Amino acid sequence: MACVYIPVQNSEEEVRVALDQLPRDASDILDILKAEQAPLDLWLIIAREYFKQGKVEQFRQILEEGSSPEIDEYYADVRYERIAILNALGAYYSYLGKIETRQREKEEHFILATQYYNKASRIDMHEPSTWVGKGQLLLAKGEVEQAFSAFKIVLEGDRDNVPALLGQACVEFNRGRYADSLELYKRALQVYPNCPGAVRLGIGLCRYKLGQFQKARQAFQRVLELDSENVEALVALAIMDLQANDAAGIQKGMDKMRRAFEIYPYCAMALNYLANHFFFTGQHFLVEQLTETALAVTNHGPTKSHSFYNLARSYHSKGDFEKAGYYYMASIKEINKPQEFVFPYYGLGQVKLKSGDFRTALSNFEKVLEALGHIYVQLGQVDKAQEFMRKATKIDPRDAQAFLDLAELLISSDTGAALDAFKTARNLLEKGGQAVPVEVLNNIGVLHFEREELELALESFNKALGDGVWLALTGNKPKPYVIEASASILDYKDMQVFHRLEEDGLAVELPWNKVTVVFNLARLHEQLHNTGIANILYRLILFKYPDYIDAYLRLAAIAKARNNLQLSIELVNEALKVNDKCPNALSMLGDLELKNDDWVKAKETLRSASDATDGKDSYAVLSLGNWNYFAAIRNEKRNPKLEATHLEKAKELYTRVLVQHTDNLYAANGAAVVLAEKGQFDVSKDIFTQVQEGASGSVFVQMPDVWINLAHIFFAQGNFALAVKMYQNCLRKFYYNTDSQILLYLARTHYEAEQWQECKKTLLRAIHLAPSNYTLRFDAGVAMQKFSTSTLQKEKRTADEVRSTVAELENAVRIFSQLSAASNLHLHGFDEKKINTHVEYCKHLLEAAKVHREAAEREEQQNRQKQEAARQLALAEEARRKAEEQRKYLLERRKQEDEQKRLQQAEEHFKREQWKSSNPGSRRRDRSEIDDEEGGHSEKRRRKGGKRRKKDKNKSRYERDDEEPDMMDDREEMEDEDANRNYGESTTRMNDQDDDNGENAQDLLAAAGLEDSDMEDETAAAPSSAAGRRRRAWSESDDDEPVQRRPESSPVRGNSAELQESDGEIREDNRKPNGGNALDDDED
Secondary structure, three states: OEEEEEEEOOOOEEEEHHHHHOOOOOOHHHHHHHHHOOOOHHHHHHHHHHHOOOOOHHHHHHHHOOOOOHHHHHHHOOOHHHHHHHHHHHHHHHHHHHHOOOHHHHHHHHHHHHHHHHHHHHHHOOOOOHHHHHHHHHHOOOHHHHHHHHHHHHHOOOOOHHHHHHHHHHHHHHHHOHHHHHHHHHHHHHHOOOOHHHHHHHHHHHHHHHOHHHHHHHHHHHHHHOOOOOHHHHHHHHHHHHHHOOHHHHHHHHHHHHHHHHHHOOHHHHHHHHHHHHHHHOOOOHHHHHHHHHHHHHOOOOHHHHHHHHHHHHHHHHHHHHHHHHHHHHHHHHHHHHHHHHHHHHHHHHHHHHHHOOHHHHHHHHHHHHHHHHHHHHHOOOHHHHHHHHHHHHHHOOOHHHHHHHHHHOOOHHHHHHHHHHHHHHHHHHOOOOOOOOOHHHHHHHHHHHHHHHHHHHHHHHHHHOOOHHHHHOOOOOOOHHHHHOOOOOOOOOOHHHHHHHHOOOOOOOHHHHHHHHHHHHHHHHHHHHHHHHHHHHHHHHHHHHOOOOHHHHHHHHHHOOOOOHHHHHHHHHHHOOOOOOOHHHHHHHHHHHEEEHHHHHHHHHHHHHHHHHOOHHHHHHHHHHHHHHHHHHHOOOOOHHHHHHHHHHHHHHHHHHHHHOOOHHHHHHHHHHHHHOOOOHHHHHHHHHHHHHHHHOOOOOOHHHHHHHHHHHHHOOOOOHHHHHHHHHHHHHOOOOOHHHHHHHHHHHOOOOOOHHHHHHHHHHHOOOOOOHHHHHHHHEEEEEEHHHHOOOOOOOOOHHHHHHHHHHHHHHHHHHHOOOHHHHOOOOOOHHHHHHHHHHHHHHHHHHHHHHHHHHHHHHHHHHHHHHHHHHHHHHHHHHHHHHHHHHHHHHHHHHHHHHHHHHHHHHHHHHHHHHHHHHHHHHHHHHHHOHHHHHHHHHHHHHHHHOOOOOOOOOHHHHHHHHHHHHHHHHHHOOOOOOOOHHHHHHHHHHHHHHHHHHHHHHHOOOEEEEEEEEOOOOOOOOHHHHHHHHHHHHOOHHHHOOOHHHHHOOHHHHHHHHHHHHHOOOOOOOHHHHHHHHHH
């Protein structure tokens, strides 16, 4: 018989209390405990015994009295027992809140539990049992992430704390991470093998969810071996028997259900299965009684939905469609998605169809279609599932849930259609006035991210997050200390920035359902090269959720991109402290150790990553393949046997990944690399090309390696032009033209293609990026030396080429001399003797090049002089040709003008002859009258004309006409001698010719006998001015008709004076260029 002894104060006596005979009224025990000032552990033992006996009110009364202010004051130095009493009260009210079905009372119980736990924390905030109690309270409230954090705090101090392990296992089970939950249950069992049967119950449930039904049955049976009256184990085994779907199995299952009901008649799961059994036996009274009891004892949504469904179909079978419809609707309200429990929709559709409400019936049957789609998904028939989902959306285009389900199905196969479906669901929810779930907006943002629509992705993520601390961290005007904190990743553990934000009045809160969105937003800023913003967002996640492994890994990736390997390794180790078997963290650590040239540790780490997933993690297997490949090519001695072994092992690992995942680009790239190492260039080139095409279609796949490998293949095949193009494209696309290693590859290609200058320019770019890389300097000197050698070996070379050669050789000598003088030459793998050999060889070439330069410069000077002489001859010849062309042009033009004038004069002469022959007498009368009127002035002109005729020695007009052409021929010969110089004078001579033609016309009239005896005098007295000619013309034509007055004759007669003057000047030895005839007569 168990009993406790209460010491009597100030005495050695003790009060014996039998635990199995505790008084019904707890006040008697409380009086003894207070009077004797009994230790608090006795209070807790007695209260616990009351609870075991089902006397909950006495239990609560003792604990509340033990936590009163008077007791706290008296037992102020007793810490552990006070905390234990408070935690017991907190656990009690947590349990009451969990089983309470009314929401208001539930909240009240949870508030009381929280108060007791907070009071215990004020006594000692590091007490593990308090944190375990808080975790259980949060788990009961459904706050899974906060519960995980509470259990994690305990496990950080004591990784073998069994209650914390069990609590964390429950959290992982609720998260749906059944494998992680199973590991935690196993660990708890290893730490404390004498755990109660409930621990193995958790193991059985995890096995069942993982599809390991045989092991799950074994776990449940082990629970019954430890506790034959464990109701949960009996119900679980009964369900597994019922799922056998045979008579024997059903009988066994129902027997176990009856036994569970007999042990505990308030197990809702057993009640529902029994009600289902009695429905098929037609015992509807029992169905209604059992389901009503189940509804009274449970608050679990899916369980209540099953209870309402049993009740609804019982009424349905009895023909009470009104009550059936009511309970079907109640069942539907308890579930979130049709695929979780589709039978109520089908039953409600039947009821509505019976009542004639076809529209509602159709809507419910559509949900059945959606459920069928999900069933096909579970069966792996995705196409069938999509077909049913599309039908559901066409039947009811306003069903947002149908579009969401369709989008979930399309994500893996058609991201564009999935994005459209998500957007349609979002619009339907917004039009209906419903809040769009954060998950939907997050999925829209991720799909935009995958399609490289980064601005739209940013908009979706911001909309999903709404208002919060992230706006202060990513806004246009963040606080100065935020900018300072985001500038460096080194202080990733420094969380002062968030405390300062809290001091500024900003609540630094991050709800658990927005953690993924914040992480995706940080990834987006990484893609936009805003690494400072991404850094501060990852740190915000770690500030609120220190166990978020992916945030550590992304910070490690940022450090790796900045070539800070030590910091990256430190961050990965922080992630491994959270989960030392995380395959992603182990794989990343192995990769970093490879880059750090720690090959042994890298191999061990990569093997651990592969073992953590039983060889199913593709990345870990690929990393092992990469390790074997690098081990094959890094061997300096190049042992053929060892190299072949490593290459074959690498190929085996790459092939294993391809068998599991045929679309794994990295495995295909690795296999192609191995084939290229074996000399199978054509096959490897085809594989590289396919990998390149596959990688170009996704923003998440950045594979510069495949571009470099393709360029290597082109180089090996001698196709240098394509290799250069591929290197340049890779350098621009992935490295922004800032990678010295690829520049070295490019320079090597130019070198093999004998493009020495391009090789040198590329190496100089690489030296600018990596000035401490002496290998690049040596290669640049070799390129200059090779260029100079090839130039000097040419049979024909210009002086510019030789001068360039001299300059390149001088640079090469300088580079090799600098390398030779370097103190740490051996650290870079250089041989000093070899470098000195290069220096001497370049100096020798330099001396020879200077001789060639002098000879080339002399030859260049001679060639320049010859070219100048040839140019002067060409200019002279061109000038002569142009002068000849000008002379010919002027002669041809003058002939054309002379011919035109002759024709005009002949026509004028002919017209005048006609006119004179028709009116000879009238012409003489008119002339006499005109002479009389002019008087002495005309007589004077006759005398002057007579003198001119005497001067001509009475030559006949015909003789003068014969002499005129001779004079013209003489003038033409004189003009031919210097056409350009006498061009102005030739115009004057042509005018003289016109005057002579005018005189010839008068001679022709006289020869025709158309003049009388006075004609000679009139001719001798011909007027010398244009005015006289015009008056005579008008007097001769007075008797003619107006029609006979031709305007064409006026210009000829008007110019006759000028022609005569010009003719007179030529016959007077050209004494005057211009002037009147009166001056000429006076001189005669």
